[in-house]
Amino acid sequence: MNSTPNPQPAMSQDEAKRRLIANGSDVDAMIAMADHHLIAGDNRAASGYYNVGLQHLHRLGRAGEPIAGHVSEMMGWLDQQFANHLEQGLAAMGFPRKDWHPRFANSIAIMQGKASRAPVPVRYPQNPQTFFYDGLPLVHFADREDFAWAEAVEAQTDAIRTEAEALLGATGGFDAYVKKIHDRPQGDVHGMLENRDWTSFELTEKGVFVDERTALCPITTETLNERAPLCRIVSRAPTPMFSLLAAGKRIPPHHGMINTRFICHLPLIVPGEGALRVGPLQKSWEVGKLMMFDDSVEHEAWNNAAKDRLVLIFDIWRPELEEVEREQIQALFATVDAY
Structure with a gap:
C-alpha cells in the first residue's frame, strides 16, 4: 500500500477517549484512537496505539479477526513512512547511509525488522524498551x-x-x-x-x-x-x-x-x-x-x-562508543522527534 490510507474509525475520537479512560485496555477504542491519529497526520501517536492494540488482540485471542489485519496493514504503511523519514533525516543531518558506523547500521536494521539480533545465551540480556544498539558487550x-x-x-x-x-x-x-x-x-x-x-x-x-x-x-x-x-x-x-x-x-x-x-x-x-x-x-x-x-x-x-x-x-x-557513534545516535533521536 503506497498511497495514504483512509481508515474508517469504529467510533468517534471522543467516544474512544471516554472508553479508554474507563478501561485503558479497551482494544477497540485503542484502535479507533489510532485511526483518528493517523487521519490527523500524527503518525507517531498512531503507531503507538496500533502497536499496543495489536498486542492486546494477540493476548485476547483475536489475532485472526479482520481488525487485526487492519492494524497490521496500517502498521506496515507507517513502518515504511518512518523508514523513509529516518534515512532522509539522517542524511540531512550529515549522516548518509554510506557513512553510518557498522554498529549503528546494524542497530537501524534491527530496529526496522530487516535484521535480527544474534542469539544471546543468557537469562538476562540487554533488553531496552526503546532502542537496542548492537555490538555492545553485556555488562551488569x-x-x-x-x-x-x-x-x-x-x-x-x-x-x-x-x-x-x-x-x-x-x-x-x-x-x-x-x-x-x-x-x-x-x-x-x-x-x-x-x-x-x-x-x-x-x-x-x-x-x-x-x-x-x-x-x-x-x-x-x-x-x-x-x-x-x-x-x-x-x-x-x-x-x-x-x-x-x-x-x-x-x-x-x-x-x-x-x-x-x-x-x-x-x-x-x-x-x-x-x-x-x-x-x-x-x-x-x-x-x-x-x-x-x-x-x-x-x-x-x-x-x-x-x-x-x-x-x-x-x-x-557507554565508554565503548566512538564519538561518531554518539553523534549518530543523537542525530537518530533528533530525526525521530521530528517525525
Missing part, C-alpha cells in the same frame, strides 16, 4: 575503577547530600517517578504509576537542565556537568535526579529505555538493609561510593530499612 555492574572521573564526583558527596536534604525539607519537592502520559497508551508500569513509594526530584526536563531546579542544587549541577561524561541525547538525556525509595518498599523488575548508557548511583543516605539487583548480580549501596550499571538489563531495587534511601542518579555514555 561496571567497574568503578575504570572511570577516572569517579573520584571527583564522590568527593562532593557531603555537599550533594546537603542540597538533597534541603530539597526533601521543601514542600512538594519530590514527585512520583513514574507519571501518567496523557497522549499515548500506557499500562500501570508494574504498579508504579503515580506510586509514591518511589519519588524523585529531576534536574532536567527532556534532557535539558531546568534553571529553577538547578538553582536549588548548584553544587550537584556543577559536579555533574563539569566532572561526569553525561549521556546527552536530545529530548531524552541526561536524566539526573535525586531518587528516594521509601522505607520498606521496592522497585519492581524493569528495563530501561536504551543500552548506550550506564546509569550511575551516588548513594547519599543508606539507612540499612537494601540492594540493587542487575541481572543475576546484586550490590548494596555504600554512602559516597558510585555504582554504575546497564539499566537495559532487568533490574530491581529494595529498601528493607525503617527509613528512606536517597541516591543521586545520572546517566553517562
Whole structure:
C-alpha cells in the first residue's frame, strides 16, 4: 500500500477517549484512537496505539479477526513512512547511509525488522524498551575503577547530600517517578504509576537542565556537568535526579529505555538493609561510593530499612562508543522527534 490510507474509525475520537479512560485496555477504542491519529497526520501517536492494540488482540485471542489485519496493514504503511523519514533525516543531518558506523547500521536494521539480533545465551540480556544498539558487550555492574572521573564526583558527596536534604525539607519537592502520559497508551508500569513509594526530584526536563531546579542544587549541577561524561541525547538525556525509595518498599523488575548508557548511583543516605539487583548480580549501596550499571538489563531495587534511601542518579555514555557513534545516535533521536 503506497498511497495514504483512509481508515474508517469504529467510533468517534471522543467516544474512544471516554472508553479508554474507563478501561485503558479497551482494544477497540485503542484502535479507533489510532485511526483518528493517523487521519490527523500524527503518525507517531498512531503507531503507538496500533502497536499496543495489536498486542492486546494477540493476548485476547483475536489475532485472526479482520481488525487485526487492519492494524497490521496500517502498521506496515507507517513502518515504511518512518523508514523513509529516518534515512532522509539522517542524511540531512550529515549522516548518509554510506557513512553510518557498522554498529549503528546494524542497530537501524534491527530496529526496522530487516535484521535480527544474534542469539544471546543468557537469562538476562540487554533488553531496552526503546532502542537496542548492537555490538555492545553485556555488562551488569561496571567497574568503578575504570572511570577516572569517579573520584571527583564522590568527593562532593557531603555537599550533594546537603542540597538533597534541603530539597526533601521543601514542600512538594519530590514527585512520583513514574507519571501518567496523557497522549499515548500506557499500562500501570508494574504498579508504579503515580506510586509514591518511589519519588524523585529531576534536574532536567527532556534532557535539558531546568534553571529553577538547578538553582536549588548548584553544587550537584556543577559536579555533574563539569566532572561526569553525561549521556546527552536530545529530548531524552541526561536524566539526573535525586531518587528516594521509601522505607520498606521496592522497585519492581524493569528495563530501561536504551543500552548506550550506564546509569550511575551516588548513594547519599543508606539507612540499612537494601540492594540493587542487575541481572543475576546484586550490590548494596555504600554512602559516597558510585555504582554504575546497564539499566537495559532487568533490574530491581529494595529498601528493607525503617527509613528512606536517597541516591543521586545520572546517566553517562557507554565508554565503548566512538564519538561518531554518539553523534549518530543523537542525530537518530533528533530525526525521530521530528517525525
